[in-house]
Each structure stands twice: as C-alpha cells, then as structure tokens.
Amino acid sequence: MTEEDRFTKSIFDNALKVIRDPAAFFRQMPREGGFGAPVIFLAAMVFLGLIVNLIGAALIIRPxxxxxxxxxxxxxxxxxxxxxxxxxxxxxxxxxxxxxKQSYETAYRCMAYSCGILPVTSAISFIPFAGVVLSTLWGAYLIISASIHVHGIKPAKAWAVWGIIAVIFIGINLSAEMGSRYAARNMVRQRLEMQKLQDNAVKEMQKAKKEMYK
Known part of the structure; x- marks a missing residue:
C-alpha cells in the first residue's frame, strides 16, 4: 500500500482529522499523487453536507x-x-x-480537503446569521493552516491576507442573508394580506346572497 493509499483509505478518517487537528493534517498531506482522491473526498463531503441540509429543511419545510x-x-x-x-x-x-512555490495540484488538494467541515457547517448554517460567521471563520482557519503548513507562508502574512478575505466574505454573506430573510418576511406578509382579501371577498359574497333572498 502506497503512502497515498494509506492517506486516502478512509474518507471519514480524513474528515475527522481536518476537523480535529487541521495543522497536523496538512503537515502530513501528500503534495501530489493525482486528483482522484481529493475529488472523491470533496464530492463525498458535498453529498453529506446536502443530506444534513435536507434533514434540517425537513424539520422546517413541508416535505x-x-x-x-x-x-x-x-x-x-x-x-x-x-x-x-x-x-x-x-x-x-x-x-x-x-x-x-507549491503546484496547482497541491492548491487543489488543500481546497478539497478543507471541505471536510462541510457536513458540520451545513448544520451550523441553520443558526441565523451566526451560522454564516462561524462557517466562514472556520473555513478561513483551514485555509490559513494550509497556507502555513503546506505553502510555507509566514503565519502573520497568512492570518492578515485570509483574515481580510474572510471579513469581506462575512459581510457579503450577512448582507445576502438579511436580504433573503427580508424578502421571505415580505412574501409571508403579502400571502397573509391576499388571504385576508380573499376571506373578505367571500364574506361580502355571502352577505350579498343573503340580501338577495330577503
């Protein structure tokens, strides 16, 4: 069994390593070996994250x-x-x-394995506003860890660059969430107003019928 085979033998083991100790994970991560293993890992994490989203949505939205x-x-x-x-x-x-000085393949591996947190951040995303902040900060921390332990970037520079990018993303995502929640409230209010108008129209029709048969 090659080093790459040992490293990728368990998708779940790698996800747990990313969650528990990302610094150690990235130090041990093979820098090359093909795109197959990281692509499969990423697809699996996306799939699991969507399952978590569907379970959460099923508790809130009608089936x-x-x-x-x-x-x-x-x-x-x-x-x-x-x-x-x-x-x-x-x-x-x-x-x-x-x-x-690392290659594109190494960059891809860092990005793909950073997705090991997707099943957890999918659950966190149901927390209004805080979910966006926590998920973005966690993702930024993983990229910072990869920057330091894989790409050899000095910690101060890594924290500064990715910290600024994280703050920008938090601002964008919070604005988007506020906009979507405002739109959702407006839709509910309009729906209630339409229902009220329909109810009033039915009452007026019933009242008119009674007047006709007097």
Missing part, C-alpha cells in the same frame, strides 16, 4: 417542498467538483502572490 433538494442531492456533487477546479485556481493564484 412536498423538498423535491428541489432531492434533485440537488444528485446534481450538486457533480457541479461542485467542476467548480472546485476554478476555486482551486483562485486559491492557487492568491497563494502564488503571497509567496507559495
């Missing part, structure tokens, strides 16, 4: 509204794998700018 979620359970891992190569390219560019 007949979950059809889209079931479709995404099949499509999302494929879509995310395709997008992951673009995400890794962005990370690779930033790492190169701040001094990394």
């Amino acid at each position: 007949h509204n979950l059809g889209g979620g079931l479709i995404m359970l099949i499509a999302a891992p494929v879509i995310m794998v395709l997008l992951s190569f673009v995400s890794a390219a962005v990370l690779f560019l930033i790492w190169r700018i701040i001094g990394s």
Whole structure:
C-alpha cells in the first residue's frame, strides 16, 4: 500500500482529522499523487453536507417542498467538483502572490480537503446569521493552516491576507442573508394580506346572497 493509499483509505478518517487537528493534517498531506482522491473526498463531503441540509429543511419545510433538494442531492456533487477546479485556481493564484512555490495540484488538494467541515457547517448554517460567521471563520482557519503548513507562508502574512478575505466574505454573506430573510418576511406578509382579501371577498359574497333572498 502506497503512502497515498494509506492517506486516502478512509474518507471519514480524513474528515475527522481536518476537523480535529487541521495543522497536523496538512503537515502530513501528500503534495501530489493525482486528483482522484481529493475529488472523491470533496464530492463525498458535498453529498453529506446536502443530506444534513435536507434533514434540517425537513424539520422546517413541508416535505412536498423538498423535491428541489432531492434533485440537488444528485446534481450538486457533480457541479461542485467542476467548480472546485476554478476555486482551486483562485486559491492557487492568491497563494502564488503571497509567496507559495507549491503546484496547482497541491492548491487543489488543500481546497478539497478543507471541505471536510462541510457536513458540520451545513448544520451550523441553520443558526441565523451566526451560522454564516462561524462557517466562514472556520473555513478561513483551514485555509490559513494550509497556507502555513503546506505553502510555507509566514503565519502573520497568512492570518492578515485570509483574515481580510474572510471579513469581506462575512459581510457579503450577512448582507445576502438579511436580504433573503427580508424578502421571505415580505412574501409571508403579502400571502397573509391576499388571504385576508380573499376571506373578505367571500364574506361580502355571502352577505350579498343573503340580501338577495330577503
């Protein structure tokens, strides 16, 4: 069994290592060996994260509204794998700018294995506002760990660069969440107003019928 085989023999073991001790994980992570193992790991984490989302949504949303979620359970891992190569390219560019000498494959591996927290952050995401903040900060911490222990970036520089990026993402995500919650409240209010108008119309019709038969 090769070093790569030993390292990738258990998807769940690797996810637990990323969650429990990311610094040790990234120090031990093979820098190369192909894209197969990290791609499979990422797809598995996306799939598990979506299952957590569906379970959480089932407790809040009526089952007949979950059809889209079931479709995404099949499509999302494929879509995310395709997008992951673009995400890794962005990370690779930033790492190169701040001094990394590692390859694109290494950047991809760092990004893919950082997704080991997806099942947990999917659960955290149901906490209003705080979920966005905690998930973003946790993800940033993993990228910082990879920057230090894989790419050889000085801790101060890694924390400064990725900290600023994390703050920007938190601001964007919080604004998006506030907007979606405001839109949802408006939809509920409009629905209630429409229902009230319908009820009043029915009452007026019933009243008119009574007047006709007097």
